[in-house]
Amino acid sequence: MDELRHLFRRAADHAADYRLSLPDRPVGVPVDQAVLNEAFAGPLPDAPTPPERVLAELVAAAEPGLVATAGPRYFGFVVGGASPAATAADMLAAGWDQIAFNAVTSPAAVAAETAAGTWLKELLGIPATASTGFVTGGQAANTAGLAAARHQVLADAGWDVERRGLPGAPAVRVFAGAERHATIDRSLRLLGLGTDALHPVSTGPQGAIDPDALAAALRDAGPGPSIVCLQAGNVNTGACDDLRRACDLVHRHGGWAHVDGAFGLWAAASPTTRHLVDGLETADSWACDGHKWLNLPYDTAFAFCARPDVHAAAMSYAAAYLVGSGGAPAGADLTAESSRRARGFAVWAGLRELGRDGVAALVERCCALARRFADGLSAAGFEVVNDVVLNQVLVGFGDDARTDRVVAAVQTDGTCWAGGTTWRGRRLMRISVSNATTTEADVDRSVAAIARLAQGIGGELVH
Template sequence: MQNLLSEAASRAAAYLDGLPSREAGPLPGSVERLIRALEGPLPGGPSVAEDVLAFLDDYGSPATVASAGGRYFGFVTGGALPATLAAQYLAAAWDQNSFSFVSSPAVACFEAAALRWVKEALGLPAVAEGALVTGATMANFTCLAAARNHVLARAGWDVDRQGLFGAPEPTVVVGGEAHASLFKVLSLLGLGRDRVLRVEADGQGRLRADRLPPVDGPVIVCIQAGNVNSGAFDPAEEVVAWARQRDAWVHVDGAFGLWALASSELAPLAQGFREADSWATDAHKWLNVPYDSGIALVRDAEVLAKAMSISGSYLLPSTHRDAMNVTPDSSRRARAIEVWAALKALGRSGLADMIERNCRQARRLAEGLRDGGVEILNEVVLNQVVACFGDDARTQRVIAAVQDDGTCWCGGTSWKGRAAMRISVSSWATSDDDIERSLAAILAAHREA
């Protein structure tokens, strides 16, 4: 076992060491080679573990995108800080099922500490309860399940016992630029994708508070901290004031933008979001821990527990915090170890510096592209840059050329009816040199197109 794990560490280190000099996308021909290698039937007998590892590395590593490196700017992807990668490696060896205190006291203790530190870093209420889940989609699900049950309970309806058949109809209000995953969550919760009230957004994707509807009854309003394209923030102060007049629940979808609260320089963008009732964010974005790692926080701990706790369990009652009673999962991996490791490694100042550096780098990219004749479609207030290279066909050619070149990786998006390149700077590994190399490559593709 020791030799096998040592070899795994050696191969992983070699992979990471090669990222600065390799292409940002899969190496040419590697995906086709992997597909051919995987076409065989299930082996008739056991394989040697070292051979399994070698296959994964020899065929899998070349076919990966270099998202752990400094020049990958797709999908708001953070890298994995060294401390978090090592922590994941150790936690995998522990192989803990972290559903309760008794199943893993160590993980339960780290989880409580990690959630406390997250709240401290973001300036969120210490009394809030949290859940570590797979990502922002499940974090939104967790928070909005609590919200749904709570607003209906105030209307005299117990969702836990009665379900939704015959329940008062809650009104869900979202901005016109709400993330697509939010509608998936509303569908899963029985609230419907098409029943929501969508409030008009401004030119940067911000919900227009002056267009909020005059609704009453059970109401949930979802606001966005960091538009997935522009990085813009909904006007939280105005929305919260509107909600409080109606006794409505305010939920924040802050997959990456909520981390602005960790920086004194950027916190004014998101200050008003601290007054919400629940918050969803990703640790695998701007906290830079390995996938999959999302965080759900609910101001009223009892409300979250009522929505998520297991009733009629065969397990004995516990005096400790059991994660299965505040998350959708029972059996679950030890995400807390990586979250704790990231916050321990960075500290308050390191976290702020990383976020501020990425935002400064995004501004530099936008400035350099604009100077090179590229149209920047968004106000670069955070880490997102939306660039247009002419008409849709030309923009798509530039995106394809950049991806084929391999110096960096930037994805395509649709913004205000136009095809655009979206550049998301959110990795600890991105250096200023990476930015300059990437800028030069994008401008070269622009000129060639």
């Protein structure tokens, strides 16, 4: 037992040392993937290896290939670093090794999810009666929400899709903004609806769905099963759809309104940004990540549904040997996973650590830092092309080739990390400010590095 205690403490020490190094270490460094692969490779040994040696070998092999995504100057892919309490709770969850299938396999895991789900709905303004499925990410959350939508719109048309499948079913039309996230398309593929069911709707100047175009599309489509996918937080610009007007349109046509709010739904947690997602409570289902703006560990996300019975009908199953199944929907009844890790412990701990005011402050601070980024890069002579309404900043450095070279230089330099994107036909740098530990000094240091690198790259600037 002393050996186990020592091993776990060594692992915790390694994790803490890594976290403490994040403010100073390069965010991303060039890595020879073949060399990294070789460090992990080699024949599987015939004899057992002492656990402490295994841990040391793992640290040595992995360290050169770690990206400081949890650090204060990582601005790619809307990634937030996990908070201290949430990380510690996740370490406990690994030690406890619970199966969060239902209240029989782990009463504590289900209790944590129930409590955390209640807090999440309060923070986001989602009806208290909605169900909450704890899933892996936005993809799983969108899939669960659209599975519930598929169930209900076909049930309204007299078709039991869970029993009869899709062959012979009434055609389901899916409407979504032209700038929807790609996980929507993938969910439609996974659910058997296919991307041919998708009717793209034009968007406004910042990428939010055009309500007039949505109204026309619904009107022209006529009666029949319809699902509308709305967005809180355009992945490039941060723009939010007019949720109140759009949901009203959807419901007047008898459809289901699903909101993909992977990061933008957190605008609801702050009085300063809540107006951007006005009307979100009128939707039928919602997808939201925890490992983005809420700064919870990977992988953590949530699938909410205004109709818990529909949510469970679309996702749950029962079997004679599954003791405890068939009661009030919880745990695996609301997700596509049976073998589920107890991610609710970290969610509960992260929310307790921040509190209501802390979540609001996190949202407000990231938005303010995004504006600081935009102001600094504009002052340096570069073009910010979006309205910075949340935590997303799009920057151009002249022609597409020059912008790509600047992005590559920034990623190699290591001071900070930002990704590239294509928006409205242009290559741009995309900066996402989502980490609770990012400071004004981090932003200023990053702006200076980007400006220095851009000035060293030839090409014509567009101001």
